[in-house]
Amino acid sequence: MERWQVVTAILVAYLGVTLGIGLISGRRASKSVTGYVAGDRDFGLLVMYFVTGASVFSAFAFLGGPGWAYSRGAAAFYILAYGVLGMFPWYWVGQKVAATGRSEGFVTQAQLITGRFPSRTLSVLIAVLSVAAFIPYITLQMRGAGIVIEAVTEGHIPLWAGAALAYGIVVVYVLTSGVAAVGWTNTFQGIFMVAIAWTLGLWLPRRIYGGIGPMFDRIATERPELLEMPGLTATGDPWSWGAFTSAILVSAIGISMWPHLFMKAFTAKDARTLRRTVMLFPTFQLFLIPVFLIGFAGVFYVAPDQLPGGNVDFVLPTMILQTELPALVVGLFCAGALSASMSTGDALLHAAASVTIEDGVAPLRPLDDRAATRAMRVLVVLFGVVAYSFAVWGGSSLVVLLLTSYGIIAQLAPPVIAALYWKRATTAGALSGMIAGSGAALFFYFNPGLRILELHEGLLGLAVHLVVLIGVSLATSPQEPDHVNRFLAPGASPAQPEPATP
Amino acid sequence: MSLRTVRIGAGVVYLLALAALTWPVLTRVNQVEPQILGLPFHMAWFAGWIVVTFVTLLIVDRFETAAEEEDRS
Numbered sequence: 001m002e003r004w005q006v007v008t009a010i011l012v013a014y015l016g017v018t019l020g021i022g023l024i025s026g027r028r029a030s031k032s033v034t035g036y037v038a039g040d041r042d043f044g045l046l047v048m049y050f051v052t053g054a055s056v057f058s059a060f061a062f063l064g065g066p067g068w069a070y071s072r073g074a075a076a077f078y079i080l081a082y083g084v085l086g087m088f089p090w091y092w093v094g095q096k097v098a099a100t101g102r103s104e105g106f107v108t109q110a111q112l113i114t115g116r117f118p119s120r121t122l123s124v125l126i127a128v129l130s131v132a133a134f135i136p137y138i139t140l141q142m143r144g145a146g147i148v149i150e151a152v153t154e155g156h157i158p159l160w161a162g163a164a165l166a167y168g169i170v171v172v173y174v175l176t177s178g179v180a181a182v183g184w185t186n187t188f189q190g191i192f193m194v195a196i197a198w199t200l201g202l203w204l205p206r207r208i209y210g211g212i213g214p215m216f217d218r219i220a221t222e223r224p225e226l227l228e229m230p231g232l233t234a235t236g237d238p239w240s241w242g243a244f245t246s247a248i249l250v251s252a253i254g255i256s257m258w259p260h261l262f263m264k265a266f267t268a269k270d271a272r273t274l275r276r277t278v279m280l281f282p283t284f285q286l287f288l289i290p291v292f293l294i295g296f297a298g299v300f301y302v303a304p305d306q307l308p309g310g311n312v313d314f315v316l317p318t319m320i321l322q323t324e325l326p327a328l329v330v331g332l333f334c335a336g337a338l339s340a341s342m343s344t345g346d347a348l349l350h351a352a353a354s355v356t357i358e359d360g361v362a363p364l365r366p367l368d369d370r371a372a373t374r375a376m377r378v379l380v381v382l383f384g385v386v387a388y389s390f391a392v393w394g395g396s397s398l399v400v401l402l403l404t405s406y407g408i409i410a411q412l413a414p415p416v417i418a419a420l421y422w423k424r425a426t427t428a429g430a431l432s433g434m435i436a437g438s439g440a441a442l443f444f445y446f447n448p449g450l451r452i453l454e455l456h457e458g459l460l461g462l463a464v465h466l467v468v469l470i471g472v473s474l475a476t477s478p479q480e481p482d483h484v485n486r487f488l489a490p491g492a493s494p495a496q497p498e499p500a501t502p
Numbered sequence: 503m504s505l506r507t508v509r510i511g512a513g514v515v516y517l518l519a520l521a522a523l524t525w526p527v528l529t530r531v532n533q534v535e536p537q538i539l540g541l542p543f544h545m546a547w548f549a550g551w552i553v554v555t556f557v558t559l560l561i562v563d564r565f566e567t568a569a570e571e572e573d574r575s
Contacts, residue, residue: 080548081523084555088516091559092509205540212540220534220542227542229532241525248524272567279563282556289541289549 003327004154010331011152011338018342019169023176050190052264052277053284058344059144061291062193062337064399067312069295070302073223075231075239076295079399080288081248086255087281093256094265094274096420100490101266109262109412110359116419116479116487117427120363125434126412127360130259131383133408134352138387139394140401141345142167143313146391148337150308151317152330160392166338170346171384175377190343194287196336200320201290204297207323212293219299226299234400242453247403250458254410260351294319353379407445407458411437414465418473423484429473437465508565515558519551 061079068076097112106112110126142163149162157165202212209215220227230244256262268274298315302322307314317337320330353376361367367375394401414433418425441461444451451460478484521527531547538546 074544077545077548080545080552084552085516085520085523088519088555088559091562213537216534216537216540216542227534227544229528229544241529245525245528271570275563275566279556279559282552282559285552286549289545292545 003330004152004156006327007152007321007331007334008157010328011149011335014331014335014338015166015169018339019173023173049277049280050187052261052281053190053194053287059141059147059337059341060399060402061288062197062340063144063147063313063316064140064402065288065291066295066298066316067314068399069292070298070315071232071236071304071312072234072239073219073226073231073296074229075233075244076292077229077231078244078247078251080285080292082251083255083285084282085248086252087278090256091275091278093417093420094278095271096490097262097265097416098268098271098274100420100487103491104486107263107266108355108358109257109259109416110355113412113415113419113430114363116484117415117425117430119427119431122415122427122431122434123359123363125431125438127355127358129408129411129434129438130355130359131352133258133405134348134355135383135387135390136401136405138345138348138352138383139390140405141341141348142387142391143394143401144341145338145345147311147313148317148334148341151314151321152334154321155308163388163391166342167345167384167388170342170349171380174346174350174380192332193336193340196333197287197290197294200333201293204319204323205293208297208301215293215297219296223299226296240454242455246454246456246459250410250456250462251403251406253413253462254406254458257409257412257416258351259355260347263351263354349380349383352383353377403456404445407441407456407461408438410458410462411441411465414462414469418469419487421488422473423481423488424473424478425469426473426476426479428476429469429471432472433465433469436468437461440464503565505565505569508562512558512562515554519555522551523548 065076065079068079100106100112100115104112104115106115109130110123113126114120114123143159145166146159146161146163149157149166150159153162205212205215209218216227225232225238228238230239230241233239264277265274268277294316298319302315302319304310304312307318317334320333323330356379357367357372357376361375362372411434414437415430418430438461440463441457444457444460448457451457528544531544533544534542536543538550541549
């Protein structure tokens with residue numbers, strides 16, 4: 001048997017195991033109506049840890065991260081910064097979100113925002129924005145899976161077929177077993193990814209350069225521009241500080257606003273579990289270090305023309321395949337990268353469909369449980385197909401896709417913070433801020449030449465968003481103090497039984 | 503130390519991290535030497551701040567959990 005066939009056999013076995021875990025855990029949980037909630041309660045800290053880690057770290061970390069370190073050098077460091085800066089405030093904000101969720105019975109982000117700022121338009125707008133942000137994110141995961149499979153099989157299974165295969169499996173287990181599968185497969189995949197990334201990140205520089213220090217010495221001597229912050233652009237020119245810093249800020253603001261992460265505040269067993277998950281989050285950021293080391297190790301090891309189509313996202317699998325590592329290790333590694341893609345992809349597909357139903361459709365036209373479940377399944381497939389077509393025909397690198405989606409999702413931060421912390425905010429302010437902010441982000445996305453200091457379009461959108469939110473809120477009459485207090489101090493006074501405002 | 507002091511302290515650490523990991527402070531640490539555990543200095547700078555925030559949250563969590571248990575009893 002040829003080497004690539006052994007590796008492919010391992011990948012197939014891995015996909016089989018993933019599918020099996022997904023289906024079995026789903027069957028177990030679906031016996032009770034509260035399968036999802038009970039399943040969540042089963043999650044101890046360790047499981048919760050890997051669930052969070054695996055859904056945050058995606059194909060982007062495994063392929064996009066090394067690709068950036070390899071081609072853009074120090075520019076990749078922005079990825080080290082934003083996770084920590086974004087999650088730290090969530091230690092407290094998350095608790096407040098959870099408390100409000102408990103006292104008001106919210107299960108989605110839009111319910112929290114429109115609870116404080118009653119507006120069906122706002123709810124639908126949030127659903128639309130969330131889906132708009134999810135699509136590039138899912139596209140990224142799919143393309144990542146396709147890249148791994150194409151590289152491993154030496155092109156025998158091209159990107160389009162590999163992505164279709166991996167995501168066919170993801171869709172099947174999301175459809176059959178819902179969230180329970182997402183939890184358990186993530187744990188399995190998370191453990192796998194962390195172990196393999198550290199092993200290779202420490203081993204490869206030693207194997208190729210005789211150590212991490214000597215590797216960076218050589219890069220500093222022969223390619224000093226790679227180690228000069230803020231690194232390079234995709235075309236090899238120096239990147240600007242404005243773009244670097246605003247990439248950090250937009251991603252930091254956006255990270256906790258992702259609906260699939262945000263909603264964890266509503267489902268976490270108690271405040272303590274939620275806090276601990278946030279507390280342990282920086283340890284996942286450290287996991288990026290070995291991933292970057294792998295990318296830097298490729299600088300003198302892989303020539304750009306060895307990468308299929310010159311796509312730098314291929315650097316990691318290409319390197320692994322060129323080492324004389326046993327086929328078994330290569331296979332396991334590629335399974336790790338594949339799992340990174342799939343464990344995020346499943347959570348994203350599930351969340352995109354839930355948000356569309358809960359926030360986009362339900363406020364306009366209430367659905368019964370069966371209709372909602374059916375509609376969700378249709379949407380999972382639909383979003384899968386849309387993202388797939390972008391994955392196969394689109395052109396941007398994985399990190400660029402990610403940054404675009406962060407710019408969109410960051411627009412959810414001002415209304416969330418205003419809802420929980422600013423008593424003077426009004427519905428008109430929140431709604432007009434959201435429209436103006438998203439509009440501005442969209443405008444600068446299509447007119448990159450007009451961006452001030454090359455700032456990220458999402459950050460420019462946020463600036464407009466804040467000005468409009470504050471200005472319009474102050475110009476309109478304040479909300480009832482009783483209503484406001486339910487959000488600023490949740491659970492402080494006994495909740496008044498009130499008719500629910502949709 | 504009271505919970506309030508700890509929270510304010512954590513806020514200060516956060517602001518320091520925010521400054522340390524963005525322009526213009528980054529321009530001052532934009533160097534490869536000295537290497538730390540083999541990593542170039544600026545990469546170790548990022549890694550170091552991740553460790554600092556982790557340790558800060560670890561301490562904060564101790565106090566928050568203790569205060570929560572006091573509330574309950």
